[in-house]
Amino acid sequence: MPRFAANLSMMYTEHDFLDRFAAAAADGFEAVEYLFPYEYDSTELRRRLDDHGLRQVLFNAPPGAWEAGERGTAALPGREAETRSGVERALEYAAALGCPRVHVMAGLVRPDATPAERAAHHATYLTNLASAAEQAAAAGVDLLIEPINGRDMPGYFLHTQAQAHAVVREVGAAHLKVQLDLYHCQIVEGDLTTTLRRDVPTGRVGHLQIAGVPDRHEPDRGEVDFRHLFDVVDEVGFDGWIGCEYRPRAGTSGGLGWLNDYRGEHA
Template sequence: MPRFAANLSMLYPEHDFLDRFAAAARDGFEAVEYLFPYAHEPALLAGLLAGHGLQQVLFNAPPGDWDAGERGLACLPGREDEFRRGIGQALRYAEALGCPRVHVMAGLVPAGAERARLQATYEANLAWAAAQAASVGRDVLIEPINPRDIPGFFLNRQDEAHRIVQAVGAPNLKVQMDLYHCQIVEGDVAMKLRQYLPSGRVGHLQIAGVPERHEPDVGELNYAYLFGVIDEVAAQCGWDGWVGCEYRPRRGAQPGGTTAGLGWRPGAA
């Protein structure tokens, strides 16, 4: 069975963020991920992880001005200094939280921008970030995101992401393969799992129902089948990553809403 990590930015909206660690542990999760840790001191988050027996498996590097609509800095010429400061901050948190991987968002394509220049900036920034992360034993991840959820996002396709990882050539630069985004942009998800998991370039998986981004048992993807594919391919190639549950519970912030929707997990009562 795949190892599932609760995404605390989306799951348990019925609780304040700091109370979501306990809720995830009560529901049997052994690991968590979320968008950003930076509103809280590392020691506080580390204490919650330890107190509830949880592993931190993923979070995002600073994305620029999120509230103003920025979605990453990595592809943006002229923002290199800010990008590097953000990577430094992310790696300090990763060390404090025992988190092995950090997701670096590519950013939005500026109007009129030359894509070749953005590509060169992106690859140079990723090479620098991967070198910094390697020095402290961490991985850097990049994620293709569908243009419906984030219009104008620089990176949308799995093949693009894998070409970039190969071009940069850093062994600790990997792809965050979100099956929700993959289905919306490309489809053929099972075959892409069979293609890419054995490559050694996939560092993390994420799931959600398509198209509404609710529980995995709602929508057009047959996750029971896909979990079997993940298990089969992982057994063959030795992939041992986590599967992040990055979806919005159908019952929203109603009391017990997240827990009530967890019947999709293999082995759930």
């Protein structure tokens, strides 16, 4: 049966952030993920995890100036030192929280970038990821890269599964993997069943995420049959975590009928 992690950046926002750990545990979650931990001391975050019997399974490395609109630096020429120091900081938090994977965001590219400029972004991305993967390997942590749809994040450098898997193959590092968000994948390219059956067995997929399409609410409405996809996840033998990275339509706990029903059917 798939294992689900609550995304505390999107779920339980009716609570202060540090109180979301308790709320997730009360609803039966055994693991959590979120965007960034850096606003909080790692010892306080670890205490919340331990107090509520939770595992930290994912967070993002520093993304540059997030509030100013930046969405990562790994593919941005001239930001190499910042990318490296950000990965170092993320790995320090990963060690403190016992987190086995960190997502490194690529960054935004101008829509009018020339082919030469895009090639420079690609080369920078490969170099930064190779260095970061070496840092991560020494810490026993997997680095993840995630294709993100252009509707939610216009200009994001990495947007298709094929592009992400090609980057992982080019870098050739065992600790670099793909974060497959089925919400983003459906918007960009669809064909989710085939994608899972094709890519998960390669060993290059390190984490899954879900949300209803098109509105990014609970995965119980819309154009994707997640019940079917959960069966496919079992079929292909994925043994990682599925992050629930969605915005609840109303209260988080009240919207977990989809998960409670699924758990009940597979108890």
